[in-house]
Amino acid sequence: MHMSDFVTAIDLGSNSFRVVNYDFSNNKILNDYHEVVGMADGLVDTGKISPEAQERVINAIKTASKQLDFHPKDAIAVTTAAMRYASNNQEVLKNFREQTSINFKIIEANEEARLTLLAIEYALKREGLKSEKFIVLDIGGGSTEVIIYNHGKVHAQSFSFGIVTLTQKYTSIEAVKEELNEQKKSIVNYLQQTKENLGEFTFISTAGTPTTVAAVKLGLDAYAYDRDLVNGTIVNRDDLKDVLTMFKNKPFEELTELVGKGRVEFIEVGILIFQTMFEALGQNESIVFDDGLREGVAIDYCLRQ
Incomplete structure (x- = not known):
């Protein structure tokens, strides 16, 4: 080639x-x-x-x-x-x-949202899933993006908290929960301003936290991680609770083998962000994709050639 x-x-x-x-x-x-x-x-x-x-x-x-x-x-x-x-x-x-x-x-942030959205549109086509109305949640290390897509109309918002920044800002998980409760108000506020009936939308999530939850649900460890298996996996609120419980009960070394180096420290906060979004959106399940910004960058480049 x-x-x-x-x-x-x-x-x-x-x-x-x-x-x-x-x-x-x-x-x-x-x-x-x-x-x-x-x-x-x-x-x-x-x-x-x-x-x-x-x-x-x-x-x-x-x-x-x-x-x-x-x-x-x-x-x-x-x-x-x-x-x-x-x-x-x-x-x-x-x-x-x-x-x-x-x-x-x-x-x-708006360009990041545009490119992530492009990747998800292609991913939905590839998986043969409906792509008229969907919400994308992208939980990053430094920020969290929410994109709402309705037949070509797009609302996108970047919230200035992520798994790394929240973990390093607070010494206790209780403080993180308090901050997320505050953040939830502004997220709900933003969602109401879009005037969309979000119950009709497919909830899609991407990035490290959702793909980790999906992989754990599928029984894949960090070495056996398979993008093709993870893509399209549905995770629900109970799955989040299960993963959190497991993380509290396993030793650090075992967890590192499960999710890979550099993720264990942030997974609890990642899941709390994910839970907060489930609640704010009033959704019970989410389709997980490994596709995200890097794929969007590639597709965008190709479309412009």
Whole structure:
């Protein structure tokens, strides 16, 4: 396959680094790479992306480019909330460029929503699911996005809390629950302003927390994780409770094997955010997709060629 037949897209999030090689003549994912890099680690306290986090990202870029056989300078690379917040973002991006020749573009929340939505539209088509009316929840490390789609009409809102930032902001889970109760009011308020009858919408969720819950429900550990199996899995409120209970009762090492390094610390807060969204939306179940921003970046690039 020639380089011209596929595009490499990279999404550097607040916690995860995700890469995909996307074949646009056949509209399919050739291969992908994912690593938890914890870029937002310490961001709440310092307002900066730490040298350690930068080093992890640089190493991840090098590993991925070997494994997926692409040159970093050819990749379409975007980065989101953590980089938007960081006061040292320009020097960080310069460092990445100098060390790996990668060119990251910081994208705003509305562009992130547009590209995530594009990925989900394609995913729904691929899975043969109805795509006229749906809600997308994207739980990130530094922010949480809600997108409401109704026959081409889109409402999108970014809320400034994510799994990493909430976990690092508070020392107790009770404090996190209090904050989420406050946040729920503004989420419900926003949803009411859209004047949509959300009971008629399919609830779709993407990103690390939902895919982890789906994988655990399917009995997959971090090594056996399979995107194709996870895609389209339905999780409900009881599944969230089950996973939370399991996490409280298993030792850290076992949990790391189950969900992978760099996720265990944030899973409880992730599930609390997920529960809050279920409640705010008045929904009982959600369809989980692994597809998200990186696929949207690839598809968008292909559509523009």
